[in-house]
Amino acid sequence: MNTISHTFAGILVLKLLSVMFPDIFLMTFPMMMLSIIFANLPDIDVLWSKKLNEHHKSILHAPIFWVSILFIGLVISQATNLISEAVILLFFIQGVFHLFFDFIFGRTVGVPLFYPLSDKEYSLYPLRPKYSDFNPWLSNTKKHFRYIRHYLKNETLVAFEFAIAFFGLLVLFF
Ligand SMILES: [Zn+2]
DSSP states (O other): OOHHHHHHHHHHHHHHHHHHOTTTOOOOHHHHHHHHHHHHGGGGGGGTOSSGGGTTSSGGGOHHHHHHHHHHHHHHHHHOSSSOHHHHHHHHHHHHHHHHHHHHHOSSOOBOTTTTTOOOOBOSSOOOGGGGOSOTTTSOHHHHHHHHHHHHHOHHHHHHHHHHHHHHHHGGGO
């Protein structure tokens, strides 16, 4: 899933949460901003990855990281007034949804479910890591286009990803 889709998916997830748990989550501007940040946070590992197809092999794409942060965060929020429980829960839920979307929409990289014990990546469709076997910052545009062409080949995923992003945009107006 790309950054724009992750952004609108984050808004859609917050909307669903605000409908299901209106006592905890609201469609407020701060919660929306936090949702956008948290929904994209795992992908900052692309900043220090040498190749695009290696960026998921990091703790930020490991479920254990998000579960650990949830427990540590809840303990801190119970013991102090430093951070609200709603923010911790939002952080966890948006992070887990990011991993879930990466699992569904992965074409060249999946989710390393058991990282750091194993860096094997899992995904709904078979992965073709050769299409993102390049440095995203230093490679020529040809490799980027080859990657995008491969990304667009799976029309089902393109349509599904577009639908999620579109509904995320739509809920901003309702
Ligand atoms: Zn990701």
